[in-house]
Amino acid sequence: MGESRTLWEIGLEGCEVRSLRSRLGLDSGYASRVLRSLERQRLVRLTPSAGDQRVRLIRLTERGVTERIELDRRADEVAHSFLDPLTDRQRVRLVDAMAEVDRLLTASSVAIDVEDPSTSDARWCIEQYFGELDTRFDVGFDSSRSISATAEELTYPAGLFLMARLRGNPVGCGALKFHADSPTELKRMWVAREIRGLGVGRRLLAELERRAAEEGARVIRLETNRSLTEAIDLYRKSGYQEVARFNNEPYADHWFEKVL
Amino acid sequence: MGESRTLWEIGLEGCEVRSLRSRLGLDSGYASRVLRSLERQRLVRLTPSAGDQRVRLIRLTERGVTERIELDRRADEVAHSFLDPLTDRQRVRLVDAMAEVDRLLTASSVAIDVEDPSTSDARWCIEQYFGELDTRFDVGFDSSRSISATAEELTYPAGLFLMARLRGNPVGCGALKFHADSPTELKRMWVAREIRGLGVGRRLLAELERRAAEEGARVIRLETNRSLTEAIDLYRKSGYQEVARFNNEPYADHWFEKVL
DNA sequence: AGCATTCTCTGACTAAAGTCAGAGAATCGC
DNA sequence: GCGATTCTCTGACTTTAGTCAGAGAATGCT
Numbered sequence: 001m002g003e004s005r006t007l008w009e010i011g012l013e014g015c016e017v018r019s020l021r022s023r024l025g026l027d028s029g030y031a032s033r034v035l036r037s038l039e040r041q042r043l044v045r046l047t048p049s050a051g052d053q054r055v056r057l058i059r060l061t062e063r064g065v066t067e068r069i070e071l072d073r074r075a076d077e078v079a080h081s082f083l084d085p086l087t088d089r090q091r092v093r094l095v096d097a098m099a100e101v102d103r104l105l106t107a108s109s110v111a112i113d114v115e116d117p118s119t120s121d122a123r124w125c126i127e128q129y130f131g132e133l134d135t136r137f138d139v140g141f142d143s144s145r146s147i148s149a150t151a152e153e154l155t156y157p158a159g160l161f162l163m164a165r166l167r168g169n170p171v172g173c174g175a176l177k178f179h180a181d182s183p184t185e186l187k188r189m190w191v192a193r194e195i196r197g198l199g200v201g202r203r204l205l206a207e208l209e210r211r212a213a214e215e216g217a218r219v220i221r222l223e224t225n226r227s228l229t230e231a232i233d234l235y236r237k238s239g240y241q242e243v244a245r246f247n248n249e250p251y252a253d254h255w256f257e258k259v260l
Numbered sequence: 261m262g263e264s265r266t267l268w269e270i271g272l273e274g275c276e277v278r279s280l281r282s283r284l285g286l287d288s289g290y291a292s293r294v295l296r297s298l299e300r301q302r303l304v305r306l307t308p309s310a311g312d313q314r315v316r317l318i319r320l321t322e323r324g325v326t327e328r329i330e331l332d333r334r335a336d337e338v339a340h341s342f343l344d345p346l347t348d349r350q351r352v353r354l355v356d357a358m359a360e361v362d363r364l365l366t367a368s369s370v371a372i373d374v375e376d377p378s379t380s381d382a383r384w385c386i387e388q389y390f391g392e393l394d395t396r397f398d399v400g401f402d403s404s405r406s407i408s409a410t411a412e413e414l415t416y417p418a419g420l421f422l423m424a425r426l427r428g429n430p431v432g433c434g435a436l437k438f439h440a441d442s443p444t445e446l447k448r449m450w451v452a453r454e455i456r457g458l459g460v461g462r463r464l465l466a467e468l469e470r471r472a473a474e475e476g477a478r479v480i481r482l483e484t485n486r487s488l489t490e491a492i493d494l495y496r497k498s499g500y501q502e503v504a505r506f507n508n509e510p511y512a513d514h515w516f517e518k519v520l
Numbered sequence: 521a522g523c524a525t526t527c528t529c530t531g532a533c534t535a536a537a538g539t540c541a542g543a544g545a546a547t548c549g550c
Numbered sequence: 551g552c553g554a555t556t557c558t559c560t561g562a563c564t565t566t567a568g569t570c571a572g573a574g575a576a577t578g579c580t
Contacts, residue, residue, distance in 0.1 A: 002567065018527065030568055032529050054527040054576045085368045087459060094368075097360035104354040108345045199347060262537065278557065290538055292559050314546045314557040 014059030107198035110166050117161035118151040125173040129190035136227045147249045149187040174204040183219035184212045213260045223252035274319030367458035370426050377421035378411040385433040389450035396487045407509045409447040434464040443479035444472045473520045483512035
């Protein structure tokens with residue numbers, strides 16, 4: 001039943017009831033009853049949160065932890081009952097094929113859409129992007145020294161901001177800055193490390209190009225740092241040609257452009 | 261709901277209600293209500309069977325066929341929604357990986373057990389085996405000219421009969437004939453064409469050897485025809501050595517034996 | 521301070537997918 | 551011919567997994 005799933009989702013550290021509810025997508029009334037039933041079985045303990053008296057914290061009791069371990073064990077048993085009749089080679093092939101299916105279904109679940117660059121999710125993406133630049137550039141990265149791409153500059157009609165989401169969670173972004181008298185600029189291309197290699201960067205780039213073309217852009221250009229090798233590979237494979245420096249971005253080593 | 265599943269399982273040719281029920285594993289009362297609901301929607305027509313007035317035949321009406329096609333279309337749509345965001349290469353990889361998972365899970369669902377060689381399922385397997393020999397041997401195959409391996413000879417303690425089943429359906433067999441003064445003989449190795457290449461032959465052979473050893477056999481031997489190349493490969497790979505003719509089976513070209 | 525909002529809980533209700541027992545009609549086995 | 555079995559149907563009941571409306575307490579906003 002759903003109680004097992006809930007027990008499992010609580011985790012060994014416990015959590016707030018509201019976060020549990022939103023993670024499992026449960027109705028508040030339903031969640032309340034499920035948790036009370038777990039409490040009656042002495043599998044969990046509910047306590048009011050210290051900070052906010054409305055919020056309830058839920059933790060597994062010792063019995064709850066035992067039960068959770070038992071659930072894991074039974075899941076393992078099912079897995080073994082599938083693997084048991086197979087040879088070692090077949091097991092490896094099964095595990096590999098399932099991982100491949102999982103990867104590709106994950107890839108296909110990533111949705112890309114225009115979003116407002118000023119939302120907290122969008123700002124979170126951009127922070128991740130800056131953080132990654134800071135660790136990868138030899139000299140670190142300070143966004144105030146770099147050419148600007150503010151939320152206003154990336155909001156239509158000045159520009160646009162694309163976000164990639166996996167089951168609701170932001171996992172990538174990319175943006176355009178339109179200019180009246182010069183080519184459209186590509187900015188803020190970032191893909192979360194966990195889902196790299198699934199073609200999300202390629203999809204973001206293709207979608208940005210499609211939308212740039214829709215806005216009448218003939219040429220897209222961008223600058224990038226030599227440490228961002230995957231990005232540079234992607235640009236080259238997507239038809240971008242290296243061109244002479246066209247701006248004075250202090251962190252850039254390469255300038256690319258593509259005629260749409 | 262389950263009605264769609266039922267509608268789909270009826271098939272375009274219709275079927276008997278009892279076979280539908282056993283295929284879907286439905287309770288008779290529940291099935292009755294589901295089918296009546298489909299009948300009320302004019303998706304199926306129920307008629308008494310000509311032969312047996314207890315049995316009811318179910319057929320899709322024209323509306324039912326349309327509905328079934330619509331169900332297929334919607335399933336296709338879901339499949340497309342998964343494939344749409346992927347590149348052609350990713351699609352090929354997804355389809356391949358899913359087929360691999362399916363193959364390996366099928367392999368792992370095959371259960372091998374000792375069964376009575378006189379049941380109709382066992383006789384069916386042996387007929388399939390004879391049928392295959394008849395088409396593959398240059399001179400055809402007439403079991404009455406071949407060395408016997410009757411149900412009695414393959415029943416413990418004279419011998420034993422293993423059957424491989426996939427979700428209840430027989431898909432392979434293999435047998436042993438024990439002898440007081442000569443090596444145990446291996447007979448009736450057959451695997452249904454649909455599930456070849458999944459390692460079922462190898463498992464049957466390993467299980468026969470294990471049980472032979474359990475009965476105290478030190479050596480297993482067998483004869484086979486040159487046209488049965490997969491079987492010969494399997495025997496060689498499993499450690500069987502070709503030996504001189506040890507019986508006068510008219511259909512045999514090769515004689516093998518393995519010391520356990 | 522006071523109104524809106526958030527979080528949780530309770531009670532009432534619902535839909536889907538069954539299970540179970542028993543009955544009636546037809547057929548089988550001897 | 552007749553008792554046992556098979557097939558189907560009906561009515562009563564259950565379980566699972568919820569939804570919905572509203573209430574109460576705590577907190578946030580201004």
